[in-house]
Amino acid sequence: MNKPIIQLVDICKEYYGNQVLKKVNVSVRPGEVHALVGENGAGKSTLMNILFGMAVIHNTGGFSGQVFFDGEKVDITSPKEAMDKGIGMVHQEFMLLPGFTITENIKLNREITKHNVISKILGEKMKSLDMESMRKDARKALDTLGLDIYEMLSVEGLPVGHKQFIEIAREIDKTNVRLLVFDEPTAVLTEIEAELFLKAVKKLASTGIAILFITHRLNEVMRVADNITILRDGEVVGKLAREEASVEKMARLMVGRKIDRIQKTEKKSNGSIDENILEIKNLKVNMPGERVKDVSLEVKKGEILGIGGLAGHGKIGIANGVMGLYPSSGEVVFNGDKIKLNNPKDALSKGMAFVSEDRRGVGLLLEESIEKNIALTAMQVQGKFLKRIAGINFALTWKIRAHARKIIKELDIRCTGPEQITRRLSGGNQQKICIARAISLEPELLFVSEPTRGIDVGAKKIVIDLLLKLNQEMGMTIIITSSELAELRSICDRIAIIYDGKLEGVLPPDADDTDFGLMMAGGHGKAKEVS
Amino acid sequence: MGQKFRQFIDNFGYTRIVIILFLFVLLVSAFALELQIKSLLSGILIRTGMNLLLTLAMVPSIQSGTGLNFGLPVGILCGVVGAVLSIAMNLTGGQAFFAANVIGVLLAVVAGYVYGLLLNRVKNQEMLIGTYAGFSVVSGMCMFWILAPFRSPKMIWPYGGRGLRVTVSLEDTFGGILNKFLFRPYKWIDIPWGLLGYVLIFCLFIWLFSRSKTGIAMQTVGSNPRFAEAAGISIDGMRIVGTILSTVLGAMGILVYAQSYGFLQLYTAPLYMAFPAVAAILIGGATVHKASITHVIIGTFLFQALLVVALPVTNAVLPEGNLSEVVRIIISNGIILYALTRIGGGD
Structure with a gap:
């Protein structure tokens, strides 16, 4: 058993007096695929916002509880800090530049550069791109995902599934990445693409990266997750290992019994009720x-x-x-x-x-x-x-x-x-x-x-x-x-x-x-x- | 006290207060320079009356959501063509004015419809496109003025040749027809009751229209198109209604303007005529999304009053040659510029 890379302990958060997270505990170990399951509004996004130190959390009074990264207590106050620590996020909406090639998108803002005549005089800013090494890096990232696509293609017009993969490739190309968060990654994918994607996730986990997988597609959870945490109304209502989980069980926990049925008086019948x-x-x-x-x-x-x-x-x-x-x-x-x-x-x-x-x-x-x-x-x-x-x-x-x-x-x-x-x-x-x-x-x-x-x-x-x-x-x-x-x-x-x-x-x-x-x-x- | 004062300023509109203060300063200096106050005040009333319909033309376009009608020259040209045709028919006096209006309005309905179709294709950019649509139409019409086969000696150059004059005198036709109607001189001021009554009637019409089913539908489109759609109102249809109304008011407005000015201006004169109207309604407190008759009346009055008073005051202060003309241009365009900075909402 290795140590957890990330531990969220007793996280509570309220928005304007409305408790959205109640003492939530989640931990993920390196190489583990951890699924976070819940209905809309169960608190998944809020939890991720806390993990990434999003401004929205601090602007609304912060949160209580502790975050441990690699055994150390951390206080993440901005997404940049989270990234520096090695937490990567794959977004639901693609953040890609359509007119750029796959390679350029993957290496965006982390371009490999080399000196040329001008840069030697005018300094770092004038260095030119080392396209060859960038290509190699991009190729490596794409191969890790098992995506067979030419790395110099323009992103514009690529199928949605490919864009999703490029987004992931960008994250894994960051050499320090240790925890990857996927926010409903398969929502926009076709079945075949989703299939490929799940394979890639497993492959990634096997390289020792911890993966936090947010979804409500329960079948996928069963396919890839090692452990499952189920949230409902801001509370953890179940923690299951894959062996003990079933789609039915998760579904029941996710929806939960929280119904207070309003007693109806008998309806005045308006004509035939079957009309x-x-x-x-x-x-x-x-x-x-x-x-x-x-x-x-x-x-x-x-x-x-x-x-x-x-x-x-x-x-x-x-x-x-x-x-x-x-x-x-x-x-x-x-x-x-x-x-x-x-x-x-x-x-x-x-x-x-x-x-x-x-x-x-x-x-x-x-x-x-x-x-x-x-x-x-x-x-x-x-x-x-x-x-x-x-x-x-x-x-x-x-x-x-x-x-x-x-x-x-x-x-x-x-x-x-x-x-x-x-x-x-x-x-x-x-x-x-x-x-x-x-x-x-x-x-x-x-x-x-x-x-x-x-x-x-x-x-x-x-x-x-x-x-x-x-x-x-x-x-x-x-x-x-x-x-x-x-x-x-x-x-x-x-x-x-x-x-x-x-x-x-x-x-x-x-x-x-x-x-x-x-x-x-x-x-x-x-x-x-x-x- | 401070709180209440602030609230008062907020309610009344910062823009309007600035302009009123400026006007006040000008009036005081006019008094100090011993200028003829009576002619100034009378001039303000006449200029307000002659420009009011052009400003009023902004109301339907703002209410229907196409913003300020920078394409006002489209309507203005319809009115000018109406006037030219009425002169060509050798009509005079009231008949000429009436005929010019009828022809102008008919043309404006057609032109407004076409212009409305154009605006429906360029949603959210109406004001920019409108400006250039106006410019283009004015330039296109320049060719018409040259090529049009009019033979009336009142309109062609005295030495013959092709094309119409740059300014056509209305002295023999309908010049001053409204200004002279029910014109009453009093001790402190001359009031052109006929002119003011005529333009206020149209303000009343537009006000009544805004209370009608169609008027309310049009305003709904302007204030929230998605709401309007959900209420079963045709967005494009209402925008066209607004554009037609605005164009028609532009056509009628230029005729009121021309009869007061005494001349019909052809060629490039209508090019910038939208700007004073736009500035006036903005000074009056309107925004791109909201305009009322009150905004029109207050705005036109303030804007024209500034122009009327500023000119003799600068003349008296700077008698040297054409320097006062330069100052006049700076002031009038300065007011327009100031008004345009208030485009997002003066109050």
Whole structure:
């Protein structure tokens, strides 16, 4: 047994009173592949930010706990320091210069130089590049990874997988590298590329480099990891050696049981419960970062349907696609009517409404009054609050104000009055305004994306209760897209899980944790499906 | 006290306070130099009236999200062509002014639509592209003025030859038609009620429009295009509406300007006409994203007042030949420059 190269001991961190890491312990030995597994928001990134001494940690009050590197207690205050110590990071987004060759990218800022006539007079800065030795180094790094590609090619236009490898090659070319951190490295790779990549990781580990591997693809974890640490809500909930781990076990730990199901009163039945209000067929949505590849889904009248899944797998894209905000193709039938895709107006006027996940970007006019924010869509789409005078539709200020006052009271929006601009309101109150605008349309079907993101705990409950009330008292069909599975499980009737842009399965809210975990990690077919 | 004072300055706008102080200093020196205060004040009113519509043209373009309309010469040229055609038809007085407006507006609707299509292709660079679109159109029209087959002796060179004059006198047609209408001299000031009433009516129209469904949709596009899209509003459509309105106001604005000035300026004159309008609305407190009628009125008044007062004051202080002309150019461009530094938000 060799000594751990890195040890994180009792790490705690809070952001503005919100505990995101609670006494986390992780240690990695040289030559070990250590997997760090957890849902979005489990605290993985925060942990890595601490390891790299990112400014964001220090700007928010630092952390408590200790970091040992190679047996010594260290205090890493900047990414540069981390790199000097021999900690390398392979980023999720590529940081490569497209116009440069592979070699140049690998040796960027660490170029090998040699003297020439001018540099002998004018000094170090004028030295020329020793391309030959740089090539050799680059070749060596690429060979270590088993990547058979000419090292003088330009990076521009290379397939994503190759770019990922070049990024890694850059890290291992640093002679002092002793710990490599991979942040969801396979997220953008195809299966074959991922396969190659995993092989390269093993090869690297065998040279004595410690590897910390952050992912939520559980199958990959089983393939390469020697040890596994599972995080949930900032706590270590499991430490497993590969021998004792299984995909099911990890999935269960990752999702965990943390559900307090809200007791529902029996619903007023609105017609036949089996009637479909919305049918989505082969929907493809080209939303950057949340691509929907092929989703078919049926939504029943009067239900609350949850759409869950990990970030980047396309769950957010579905609502945005149906509402016409991102280019999409496929077929969407609402109440027997085919909806014109890529046309928000059509979707809105047929009786659907949408509360966007991007509250400040899409959801609000930040410099405008609350009343205008609430009334605008209903005015533009349905012609509410308007009076036609001499052929021109004029807005009726008093009608808008009365409506706003009523809704402010009903939803308990905390503000100084309907004329206050929305920028200065709290996240919870802003969210209420977004919902207020949507319900001003009196829609039959309401899409709500990430309704509780970025708002405090108290406001979360109010928003969830509000959605429940809309559903139960007004019979509104609601589709909630959320990264917080617990939230979905507390109020939804059914939960659809999206994986890799496709529907992985539909589960009842009280299904087993293992099934949820498996579906979110793409363990297709293993979980029981219900519908 | 200090807190309240600061708040007052923040609310009122730093830019406006600086300009008002400067104006105040000029007025005091005008008084001290024993200049004719009455003619100065009357001049301010007339110049405010004659420029107001050109400044007002900035409002729809800002509200629809295309920023300040540096392509205003597009609209101005439509108005000029309208005027030239009305003269060619041998119309005079009110008929000539009316015909010039009708023709100018019709042309401006078409030109504004085309210009709007162009702006929709260059989102986020409207102001730069607009400046050069304006320059290009002005240059293109220079050829038109030379080649156009007009034969009216009021417009061609007195010695014959091809092409129209650089400045066409409006004395026999509609020069001063608004300025003289309901013009009332008082003891301390002469007020051109007709001119001011005419331009304020259009301010009222634009204000009413901003309260209409289309007007609100247009403002939504300007303040948050993604929000507008999610509310089912056509972004490109509303930007075109804004550009057309702005171009039409440019066309009508130049006719008000020309009747007051007494001359129609052809060739390169419209080249820089967008800048005073841009400066005026910025001084008034508008930003690239937000503009109101109040900004237009305050801004035009302050900007023109500065120009009107600065010229005689510098003349009196620096009587030597053309030095005062140099100072005048420095001051007017200085105000424009100062206003442009406030482009991101004066208040």
